[in-house]
Amino acid sequence: MLSVNVLDAATRLAAQCFLTAVPLLFVFGSFAPQGVRNQLLASVRAVFGLKGAADHQLEQVYQSGTQSLQETTGIIGSLMVVLSATAVSRAMQRLCKRAWQVPKGGTKVAPWRWFVWIAVWLAVLVLQAPLRGGFGVGLWLGAPLTLLCQTALWWWSQHLLLAGAVRWPPLLPGAVLTALAVTALSVSAQFYMPAALNRTLAEYGSLGPVFTLLSWLIVVCAAVAVSITVGAVLAQETPxxxxxxxLPARRDAEAVQGGGS
Known part of the structure; x- marks a missing residue:
């Protein structure tokens, strides 16, 4: 936990999410078809449980028309946002490497992995609304589906960003713990975020929700950092x-040194 520096890693990851991933949602919404944009809007509402003034502002942005959104973002600005969004992928990759103690030269630099990770996360975000509703069946099916999807997503994310430096099975504990933490925070956000966003919006204007959203991102990223790190530690424990x-490289090295002495 000390080597990963959870608080620092979570703060950096949250800052990158806020500065790059959030603008990416607006760029994606500006060029996506109307049906996809409506689905994205419904999914953002489902994730944060938005209602009232905060939901009204979000709807105004995404329903202002494709031409208006594209003019606001611009082609050059959109490209810069897409390129800078890889900062989130790189921050997550550094977290995974620290958790598994993979040396800096232990994996090859492959920028395509950063873009694939972002694309898959956008696709999953768009599907959040129907997924949480169990595709029309109800919450009793949506809850286990969400947990299963999150587990698969975090399992795959670690393997992709670690470039196969760690085999699939050892990555499973971290994926399960992260999925449980993220799902629990997502459920609790339904009770806290709507009131907090509307209150800060009323008191401080459009700047108010910035602090609320950033605080929530730090909590989520801290949970992700702790879960991935604990999962890596548990996977290397004897049971x-x-x-x-x-194959815990650190213990193998210690065993070799002990045998040589």
Whole structure:
């Protein structure tokens, strides 16, 4: 936990999400078809439980028309936002490497992985509304589907960003813990975020929700950092290491040194 520096990693990741991922949602909405834009709007509402003034402002932005949104973002601005959005991927990759103690030269630099990670996360975000509703069946199906989707997503994310430096089975504990933490925070956001956003919007204007959203992102990113790190530690502990086929490089090195002495 000390080597990962959870608080620092969470703060950096949250800042990158706010500065790059949030603008990317507006760029994506400006060029996406109307149906996809409506689905994105519904999913953002589902994630944050938006209602009242905050929901009205979000709807005004996304329903202002494709031409208006494209003129606001611009082609050059859109390209810059897309390129800068890889900062989130790089921050997440550094977190995974620290958690698994992968050396800096342990994986090849492959920028395509950063773009693929962002594209898949956008696709998953668009599907959040129907997924949480169990595709019309109800919450009793939506809740386990969301948890299953989050587990698969974080399992795949670690493997992709680590470039295969760690095998699939050892990555599963971190994926399960992260999925549980993110799902729990997502459910709790339904009770806290709407009132907090509307209150800060009424008191401080459009600048108010900035602090609320950033604070929530820091909490989520801290939960992600802790979960991935704890998952990596558990996967290298004796009870799970044998089952998952984990090869803890640090312990192997210590064993070799001990044998040589």
């Amino acid at each position: 799970l290491a044998h089952r998952l086929g984990t």
